[in-house]
Amino acid sequence: MYALGLAARWLHLASSVLLVGAAAMIVMAGRSDRATAQRWERRVLASAWIWALAALASGVVIVGTQTALFEGRAAAAFEPRAIGQMLLETQAGRVWLVRAGILTILAVFLSLHVSVERRADWRAARGEVAMLAVAALLPLAASGHAAAVEPDTARAIASDGLHVLAAGIWVGGLVPLARLLRAAATEEGADARPYAVLAARRFSRTALAMIVLLAATGAGLAIFHVGSVAGLVGTSYGRLLLGKLALLALALAIAALNRSVLLARLGGDGPTVGRPAMRRLSGFVLVEAALALAILVIVAAMNVTPPARHEPPVWPFTFRLSFAALEGRAEEATRALIGSQIGIVGLVALIAGLAMRAWRLPLAAVALASLGAGAGLALPPLAIDAYPTTYLRPSVPYQAGAIVAGAALYQANCAGCHGPRGAGDGPEGRGLPRAPADLRAPHTAQHTAGDLFWWISHGIPGSGMPGFASRLGEEQCWELINYLRALSAGYAARNMGPTVERDRRWLVAPDFTFAVGPTPPRALKDFRGRTVLVVLYALPGSRARMSQLAGREGTLAMLGVEVIAVPIDADPDAIRRLGPDPRVLFPVVTQGAETIVAAYRLFAVAPHVELLVDRQGYVRAITRGSGDAADLDALVARVQQLNAEKIAAEAAPEEHVH
Amino acid sequence: MRAWKAVLLIDLALIVGVGWGYAFWGLREGRLERELSEARAAAASGIERRWVVEGVVRAIFPELGVIVLTHGDIPGYMPAMTMGFRVASPKIQEAVSVGDAVRFTLQGVLPNVAVTTIEKIK
Amino acid sequence: MAGLAALALWPGAALAHAVLVKSVPAQRATLAExxxxxxxxxNERxxxxxxRASVTNEAGAQVDLRDGAVSVEDPRRLSLSLPALVPGRYTVSFRVxxxxxxxxxxxxxxxxxxRR
Structure with a gap:
């Protein structure tokens, strides 16, 4: 089924593209009264008719395979009801109906024998073929991956539409061009030679523009669908794209050769001057076309492969390059800097070489040598060990629940060596080849969550750290990593006090869910965009402070502050214990408090703790104890300071990996 | 027939086809959406409505006849939040105290709704 | 048969694509009510x-009210209603x-x- 679907997709794509190219090539070449040119035009139109039928036939197969896929059973491909539902009730089906309708009209029109003796008739008839072919091709964009891009759907569909259109004109035009050149290169075809030369020049100009358009839209689509180096080299979609680019580079090299060498030799009016070049050009154009059709095989496979952005990447190398590797290594940094300077010299030489014809070869040699030397010098210091899972994103979010679950796993599996508090001082860790790591140390950019995942699952050879893949499931590994993240963040947070540091966001507030009585649970994340004061309180010590917060709730609300009060003893009767006076109206957590308290204890331990979480979800100030915190004006000042900050357009903190 | 005439005919047919398609899909979808929003608006106005919602008593203002409740989603009226509601009679408030988990009935013609019954749960 | 096997083996054909970005209840949530x-x-329409989506209990029996559907207002949301569930572990399965x-x-x- 998969092979059939892929073959049908390729045939459909290729015939749709060839159809556009044939129509465009005829329009580009223009009308001619030479017999050979007219014969060529008729043949191209005849093959266009066959491609239209091929597109329709392969389209029917695609509908069958899609229906089977949507319904989840192969037999559905032959059930009229299932096919009807697929066609009428899905976007892919409706797009298909529109395209099939246009293709049918086009096929009928191509089979009509209309007289094109007059110029107006010729223009109308050929223009119509081109318009219908383009109209049949463009909606493809609305049923592919681009249709699912959020939130830039319209832009992605437009890019994809331009991409297939440009591909259609370039790739599809090659085959008829090769035929024309071949016909004109023969003895009998001599009458069409000027026509063929003109057509080849026009095509070459147009194709150049189309390739530029392809590159621009292709780059945009790659960002939409792949988005990262890890996605490019670590997913099937990314690797297909790399294969496509390799074939494309080859096709472009041939295209450049055709344009710069062979096309120039077509000139000359004599009956023999251009002929060998014309035949050779015809051959090379066919090779270019064959490569382009091979690219379409990859495109068809990409159509049925989930985009890299949605796939967990498997990093194929044992290292990755990052500037983080230079942290605290001055010598290496100098080396990288010198290397990059040499590289820049190489780049300058390269540009100079392109600009100055006379010095091209020596400059190119200099450029290559210094680029190579620069890379050889600058890149090795940037290398950091990497593993297949390095760019894996945690499948368990950074949430209080996961942290608490991870803490239990830590105590059961890790505390023996790494110590009960992660300091690397567990009794079983003594005498290991390498001292167990102090897990409170800051998790720098030098290792990703994916690196930790690898170490926990597979161990670290030679260090005494075993792999836990047999004991911990994937989910448990991520819970443990969430705990480690909170542990080291909490250790760093011991230095955070009540003062807000301007524009310094580094402590992500772990998300949590809570409920007040029987109301549905809410999450801290739902308050993103508002400032949140998380108050961990214990009665009776916190009573004065709670009264103060309750009394000034109106002021705080006006400043955009939401207060969430969490009783440290997790009493389900917490609201009643606070009493009716003064009136406490902000959420007091009656369900979920144990988990929140257990996780947030990693950040601050005191009978009364207040954490000020900014609009982006970062903890910005921590006050411990209700004594000095009782100053409400100080809190208001801190909030005003946060409100004065611009909200940076960076990713939500839970997306940050390390 | 002259070719340009044939082309003209085909294009006309296409335009009619696209127009028909729009009338069938586009307009129908638009009409459905409008009907839906009209139905929602009709449901939200003029007619007396009634909800049974669960929540927690947060404050009682006997002098104002208002009870403040942290409540769950009230479909078609408001999402989950803490909100003050008028009570239909002062007696209603006497049955509950701050911190009680309650099930209450909200009744009235929007926006004039009031709590008509309230009972403790658990 | 071989075709179906090929379909199943194809990398990613059935893996994450329309990714679940949020759920209520959250994944692995423990709820008192x-x-x-x-x-x-x-993340996508x-x-x-x-x-489709369904909720099953530990015994594998479907317990939802069989009204799972994509929301009219937000084509990225799928919801289904539940009767009053007894305590236990439930699985939400979806195919989108x-x-x-x-x-x-x-x-x-x-x-x-x-309940306590």
């Missing part, structure tokens, strides 16, 4: 005709089709606690 409904939010023609099947679990 049985939830009245399950809501799933995806779903095809209503081919997007995004507008670019990719089918995704996955599941998540939540637990309803005993």
């Amino acid at each position: 049985p939830p009245p409904r399950v809501e799933l939010w995806f 779903l095809e209503p005709a081919y997007s 089709l995004s507008v670019d023609g990719h089918v995704v099947e996955s599941k998540l679990t939540f637990t309803v606690k005993e």
Whole structure:
């Protein structure tokens, strides 16, 4: 089924593209009264008719395979009801109906024998073929991956539409061009030679523009669908794209050769001057076309492969390059800097070489040598060990629940060596080849969550750290990593006090869910965009402070502050214990408090703790104890300071990996 | 027939086809959406409505006849939040105290709704 | 048969694509009150005709009210209603089709606690 679907997709794509190219090539070449040119035009139109039928036939197969896929059973491909539902009730089906309708009209029109003796008739008839072919091709964009891009759907569909259109004109035009050149290169075809030369020049100009358009839209689509180096080299979609680019580079090299060498030799009016070049050009154009059709095989496979952005990447190398590797290594940094300077010299030489014809070869040699030397010098210091899972994103979010679950796993599996508090001082860790790591140390950019995942699952050879893949499931590994993240963040947070540091966001507030009585649970994340004061309180010590917060709730609300009060003893009767006076109206957590308290204890331990979480979800100030915190004006000042900050357009903190 | 005439005919047919398609899909979808929003608006106005919602008593203002409740989603009226509601009679408030988990009935013609019954749960 | 096997073996054909971005109840949530409904939010628009979800209990019996459907207002949301559930562990299974023609099947679990 998969092979059939892929073959049908390729045939459909290729015939749709060839159809556009044939129509465009005829329009580009223009009308001619030479017999050979007219014969060529008729043949191209005849093959266009066959491609239209091929597109329709392969389209029917695609509908069958899609229906089977949507319904989840192969037999559905032959059930009229299932096919009807697929066609009428899905976007892919409706797009298909529109395209099939246009293709049918086009096929009928191509089979009509209309007289094109007059110029107006010729223009109308050929223009119509081109318009219908383009109209049949463009909606493809609305049923592919681009249709699912959020939130830039319209832009992605437009890019994809331009991409297939440009591909259609370039790739599809090659085959008829090769035929024309071949016909004109023969003895009998001599009458069409000027026509063929003109057509080849026009095509070459147009194709150049189309390739530029392809590159621009292709780059945009790659960002939409792949988005990262890890996605490019670590997913099937990314690797297909790399294969496509390799074939494309080859096709472009041939295209450049055709344009710069062979096309120039077509000139000359004599009956023999251009002929060998014309035949050779015809051959090379066919090779270019064959490569382009091979690219379409990859495109068809990409159509049925989930985009890299949605796939967990498997990093194929044992290292990755990052500037983080230079942290605290001055010598290496100098080396990288010198290397990059040499590289820049190489780049300058390269540009100079392109600009100055006379010095091209020596400059190119200099450029290559210094680029190579620069890379050889600058890149090795940037290398950091990497593993297949390095760019894996945690499948368990950074949430209080996961942290608490991870803490239990830590105590059961890790505390023996790494110590009960992660300091690397567990009794079983003594005498290991390498001292167990102090897990409170800051998790720098030098290792990703994916690196930790690898170490926990597979161990670290030679260090005494075993792999836990047999004991911990994937989910448990991520819970443990969430705990480690909170542990080291909490250790760093011991230095955070009540003062807000301007524009310094580094402590992500772990998300949590809570409920007040029987109301549905809410999450801290739902308050993103508002400032949140998380108050961990214990009665009776916190009573004065709670009264103060309750009394000034109106002021705080006006400043955009939401207060969430969490009783440290997790009493389900917490609201009643606070009493009716003064009136406490902000959420007091009656369900979920144990988990929140257990996780947030990693950040601050005191009978009364207040954490000020900014609009982006970062903890910005921590006050411990209700004594000095009782100053409400100080809190208001801190909030005003946060409100004065611009909200940076960076990713939500839970997306940050390390 | 002259070719340009044939082309003209085909294009006309296409335009009619696209127009028909729009009338069938586009307009129908638009009409459905409008009907839906009209139905929602009709449901939200003029007619007396009634909800049974669960929540927690947060404050009682006997002098104002208002009870403040942290409540769950009230479909078609408001999402989950803490909100003050008028009570239909002062007696209603006497049955509950701050911190009680309650099930209450909200009744009235929007926006004039009031709590008509309230009972403790658990 | 071989075709289906090929389909299953193809890397990623059935893996994450229309990704679940949020759910109520959340994945692995432990709830004190049985939830009245399950809501799933995806990163892409779903095809209503081919997007389904169901809730099963530990015994594997379907317990939802069989009204799972894509929301009219937000085509990225799939929701279904539940009766009052008894305490236990429940599995939400879903099979959704995004507008670019990719089918995704996955599941998540939540637990309803005993009342104290």
